[in-house]
Amino acid sequence: MTDGSSPSSAGRSRRGFLATIAVAGSTATAGCVGSLLGTSTANEIEPEAPSQPRKGTPGEFYTLVERNDIPVESLQKDGSDLQLRYATSAETESESTTEIEIITTVYNENLVKKRRRDRHALC
Numbered sequence: 001m002t003d004g005s006s007p008s009s010a011g012r013s014r015r016g017f018l019a020t021i022a023v024a025g026s027t028a029t030a031g032c033v034g035s036l037l038g039t040s041t042a043n044e045i046e047p048e049a050p051s052q053p054r055k056g057t058p059g060e061f062y063t064l065v066e067r068n069d070i071p072v073e074s075l076q077k078d079g080s081d082l083q084l085r086y087a088t089s090a091e092t093e094s095e096s097t098t099e100i101e102i103i104t105t106v107y108n109e110n111l112v113k114k115r116r117r118d119r120h121a122l123c
Helices: 007-030 058-067 093-122
Strands: 072-078 081-086
Touching: 058 072, 058 081, 058 093, 081 093
Parallel strands: none
Antiparallel strands: 072 081
């Protein structure tokens, strides 16, 4: 590359850009303009041991992501948004995609589906 950047740094900046766009888009959609203006009320979430049956908590999500060999740097709750920062070991776009797929699957299986089951149980 003529600009002096390596493929791995290009992948990291691409992921950072996409993550920024996703967070900004979801923040704007949710009407949480305060976080864009620096008035965020983010709360740090600590890992917690998954229960049986799963409660579907963000702390369980944190632990389950790490059990899939993806080190979590931080997980914060800002209003109704969760913001995950993790250390990537991906060196290729394919490896990065795999990490994102793992995180998405853990999120869907443990937070989204759990919440849906809880809502149906209340009916």
